[in-house]
Amino acid sequence: DVKVTQSSRYLVKRTGEKVFLECVQDMDHENMFWYRQDPGLGLRLIYFSYDVKMKEKGDIPEGYSVSREKKERFSLILESASTNQTSMYLCASSLSGVSEAFFGQGTRLTVV
Amino acid sequence: SQQGEEDPQALSIQEGENATMNCSYKTSINNLQWYRQNSGRGLVHLILIRSNEREKHSGRLRVTLDTSKKSSSLLITASRAADTASYFCARNFGNEKLTFGTGTRLTIIP
Numbered sequence: 394d395v396k397v398t399q400s401s402r403y404l405v406k407r408t409g410e411k412v413f414l415e416c417v418q419d420m421d422h423e424n425m426f427w428y429r430q431d432p433g434l435g436l437r438l439i440y441f442s443y444d445v446k447m448k449e450k451g452d453i454p455e456g457y458s459v460s461r462e463k464k465e466r467f468s469l470i471l472e473s474a475s476t477n478q479t480s481m482y483l484c485a486s487s488l489s490g491v492s493e494a495f496f497g498q499g500t501r502l503t504v505v
Numbered sequence: 506s507q508q509g510e511e512d513p514q515a516l517s518i519q520e521g522e523n524a525t526m527n528c529s530y531k532t533s534i535n536n537l538q539w540y541r542q543n544s545g546r547g548l549v550h551l552i553l554i555r556s557n558e559r560e561k562h563s564g565r566l567r568v569t570l571d572t573s574k575k576s577s578s579l580l581i582t583a584s585r586a587a588d589t590a591s592y593f594c595a596r597n598f599g600n601e602k603l604t605f606g607t608g609t610r611l612t613i614i615p
Contacts, residue, residue, distance in 0.1 A: 496547035
């Protein structure tokens with residue numbers, strides 16, 4: 394059974410903290426994505442990666458960075474968390490741009 | 506924006522009725538995908554339709570694509586309570602990105 398696993402289901406962090414959200418996939422997929430989901434705004438792409446050590450900005454990269462040192466792992470980093478980064482974060486992977494994406498269960502991050 | 510629109514934003518129907526939701530886009534696509542999200546969870550892929558296809562079926566789901574109108578629709582027939590969820594379309598423009606919209610919240614009334 395294919396799987397995308399996000400390290401935390403719920404997370405509470407303080408303003409200014411450095412936050413790491415981890416995502417691991419076991420399908421040997423080339424592409425990995427980080428989205429955030431907010432009410433009324435749908436899913437917005439933060440960053441994606443199409444190969445190890447490769448990354449591309451999505452639509453809303455400001456305040457975030459990513460790391461992909463190994464094919465199966467894609468990390469989202471909030472360098473200095475702010476309250477407007479409180480959101481649901483969704484990780485996904487796909488074999489290619491023309492194939493379906495598989496999603497993790499999501500991490501609900503609250504920044505206080 | 507390349508995203509386009511999804512409508513309606515919310516839809517409530519009686520169990521057993523059919524549900525139709527729509528997705529539009531602004532620039533040419535390579536494929537369009539539909540996903541379902543149960544409350545507070547990750548998304549699950551339903552159907553992928555390529556730009557050279559006009560219709561696809563999967564069980565009670567039927568997806569159409571009209572490239573001349575730059576729109577797609579998802580039809581769920583004989584709805585069930587378990588179909589209550591949010592439905593999203595995702596547009597692939599020929600690169601590695603998938604661009605999602607704001608989704609349609611579907612409620613099935615028993």
